Amino acid sequence: MAVSSSSCGLLIVLVGPSGVGKSTISRALAQQLNVWYTVSVTTRTLRPNDEKGKAYDHVTKEEFFRRLDDDQYLEYAQVYGDYYATPKHPALDHLQAGQDVLLEIDFQGAMQVRFHYPQALLIFIVPPDEGTLLQRLNDRARDSAEEIQKRFRAAKREIHMAKGSHAFDHIVINDNLQHAVEEIEKIIRHKHAGGI
Ligand code: 5GP
Numbered sequence: 001m002a003v004s005s006s007s008c009g010l011l012i013v014l015v016g017p018s019g020v021g022k023s024t025i026s027r028a029l030a031q032q033l034n035v036w037y038t039v040s041v042t043t044r045t046l047r048p049n050d051e052k053g054k055a056y057d058h059v060t061k062e063e064f065f066r067r068l069d070d071d072q073y074l075e076y077a078q079v080y081g082d083y084y085a086t087p088k089h090p091a092l093d094h095l096q097a098g099q100d101v102l103l104e105i106d107f108q109g110a111m112q113v114r115f116h117y118p119q120a121l122l123i124f125i126v127p128p129d130e131g132t133l134l135q136r137l138n139d140r141a142r143d144s145a146e147e148i149q150k151r152f153r154a155a156k157r158e159i160h161m162a163k164g165s166h167a168f169d170h171i172v173i174n175d176n177l178q179h180a181v182e183e184i185e186k187i188i189r190h191k192h193a194g195g196i
Helices: 022-032 061-069 088-096 107-116 130-139 145-165 177-192
Strands: 011-015 035-037 040-042 056-058 073-079 082-087 100-105 121-126 170-173
Touching: 011 022, 011 107, 022 035, 022 100, 022 177, 035 088, 040 061, 061 073, 061 082, 073 088, 073 100, 073 107, 082 088, 082 100, 082 107, 088 100, 100 107, 107 121, 107 145, 121 145, 121 177, 130 145, 170 177
Parallel strands: 011 100, 011 121, 035 100, 040 056, 121 170
Antiparallel strands: 040 082, 073 082
């Protein structure tokens, strides 16, 4: 489906490494703007502090792949051993109805969106510096030391690729939540006004 006509909503994609603050930024944006925030499907099992992060539709691997075979996803990826996907229809229906749609996904999923929906607004969020990211990964007190190192290495790789790829329309530094949210709001308003 084409999502480029002026009556369509804007497909806004927030991307960034684990621990950069995407969920917090997405929630703040969803409260302040008239955007529809997608609920992703995942094979990841529930975590104790999940209610503080992004809400998911948790499914088995069998169900995940049944839906994939049924062409139900707008994009999907395997991230840290689990599968994640954005359900296609709710997102496209909202876009067609003129509603902006906000996705919070990983780098691989963003590349699929860029390919299939070139008019989407892709924003990559980076930490102010590597030390801050490592601190944030540690502060979440969620992962083992080995898992934190894995995510930290992956984050450095992703940031490097994002800066070199030209696939993203904007790179926003999350040094301060309010500033990052205000900057993204400005980018969205500018895009609605016909800018890049
Ligand atoms: P977590 O399980 O920690 O909430 O998320 C792990 C990673 O999966 C994060 O980078 C998050 O952005 C990404 N992710 C969450 N939902 C989706 C989705 O629907 N599609 C893709 N491609 N990645 C997702």
